[in-house]
Amino acid sequence: MSTGGAFGGNRGLRPIPPEKGIFPLDHLHECDTEKKEYLGCLKSSANKSEQCRHLSKKYLQCRMAKNLMAKQDMSELGFSGVKELDSTGDTNNE
Amino acid sequence: MSWLKACRGTRIPSHLHNIHRTSLPTSFHCGCPCTRGACKGNQHHLRSKIGLWGSPSSFLYLNSHSSMILGGAHRQYYTQSITETKSKKMLYYLTAVVFGMVGLTYAAVPLYRTFCQATGYGGTVQRKETVEEKIARHSESGTVTEREIVVQFNADVADGMQWKFTPTQREVRVKPGESVLAFYTAENKISAPITGVSTYNVTPMKAGVYFNKIQCFCYEEQRLLPGEQIDVPVFFYIDPEFDTDPRMDGINNLILSYTFFKVSEENTTATNSSVPVQETS
Numbered sequence A: 001m002s003t004g005g006a007f008g009g010n011r012g013l014r015p016i017p018p019e020k021g022i023f024p025l026d027h028l029h030e031c032d033t034e035k036k037e038y039l040g041c042l043k044s045s046a047n048k049s050e051q052c053r054h055l056s057k058k059y060l061q062c063r064m065a066k067n068l069m070a071k072q073d074m075s076e077l078g079f080s081g082v083k084e085l086d087s088t089g090d091t092n093n094e
Numbered sequence B: 001m002s003w004l005k006a007c008r009g010t011r012i013p014s015h016l017h018n019i020h021r022t023s024l025p026t027s028f029h030c031g032c033p034c035t036r037g038a039c040k041g042n043q044h045h046l047r048s049k050i051g052l053w054g055s056p057s058s059f060l061y062l063n064s065h066s067s068m069i070l071g072g073a074h075r076q077y078y079t080q081s082i083t084e085t086k087s088k089k090m091l092y093y094l095t096a097v098v099f100g101m102v103g104l105t106y107a108a109v110p111l112y113r114t115f116c117q118a119t120g121y122g123g124t125v126q127r128k129e130t131v132e133e134k135i136a137r138h139s140e141s142g143t144v145t146e147r148e149i150v151v152q153f154n155a156d157v158a159d160g161m162q163w164k165f166t167p168t169q170r171e172v173r174v175k176p177g178e179s180v181l182a183f184y185t186a187e188n189k190i191s192a193p194i195t196g197v198s199t200y201n202v203t204p205m206k207a208g209v210y211f212n213k214i215q216c217f218c219y220e221e222q223r224l225l226p227g228e229q230i231d232v233p234v235f236f237y238i239d240p241e242f243d244t245d246p247r248m249d250g251i252n253n254l255i256l257s258y259t260f261f262k263v264s265e266e267n268t269t270a271t272n273s274s275v276p277v278q279e280t281s
Helices: A032-044 A049-065 A086-092 B002-006 B012-017 B036-048 B057-070 B074-119 B131-141 B205-210 B269-273
Strands: B149-157 B163-167 B171-174 B179-188 B194-203 B211-215 B222-224 B229-238 B253-265
Touching: A032 A049, A032 B179, A032 B229, A049 B171, A049 B179, B149 B163, B149 B179, B163 B253, B171 B179, B179 B222, B179 B253, B194 B205, B205 B211, B229 B253
Parallel strands: B149 B253
Antiparallel strands: B149 B171, B163 B179, B179 B229, B194 B222, B194 B253, B211 B229
């Protein structure tokens, strides 16, 4: 989608990398269950991310545990108000 | 010296004597009643009498002076020197303009980049404050946004890239100020490992200013083994200031588009043929 403006749009711009860098790929599928939970939640909630935030938090925590992401406090990533629903989350997709 | 006789009674003769000693007089009034045509004729007379005046170096002075005296032909020499200096000045000025333009071309690259980052023109994602700082700032102030934005996902592969690359979810409904997780699925369809690199874009372009990517899988080479399928995550955040910006009033749909390009494709046949199968009995 390079329908940029008069200056050549996005061709001339150097890409800006993401803030925290690159997610290493999960080749060993270590966090697959969390991912599936999250995606299932999205489907059931008509793609509203608000309702599935606890699961995305879980996914990121899984990544941090498996060394696929730099460890960081979850509140820094915007999850300060998210309450963990461990009991309901685990039994959801098993 | 017929012209001397004609110009009797003026200051001219004494000036002529001192010509080789003094500098060029700027204002030289000639009370001589010579007409233009007659003065030119007199000039020839003057040239023939050059021997009387001594060194040839004074000839030039004399000539220019005399042409001024004569009033008509002086304009030829005087304007010529003026035009020369004018041309030289013009030459310097134009050369300076050329160099200035070339320099501006080189300076345009960083200037353009700073301009784009400052204004978010062309979909550039702004980067003045880190996302964590933004999140911290907004969570402290307790900004609550009610507006829901639909973020749709688009996935592309470049020509010749044999990956199947699709978004795992079609869209996500988010509110500005929430950090969102999304996935893309990539699959290597052929029997050789392929390395690819991706880049992304946010449309509409002006909304790119508020789209902050916390972490993704782009801009770094990713290698997929043959037949491997993997889900890659993207973690992003839409700035709550999106809500208050009047330019974003009609924008409720954002499209995040990723494109994968092939970096290299490894040839597996070489490794297979180098090891012969040995049977021992």
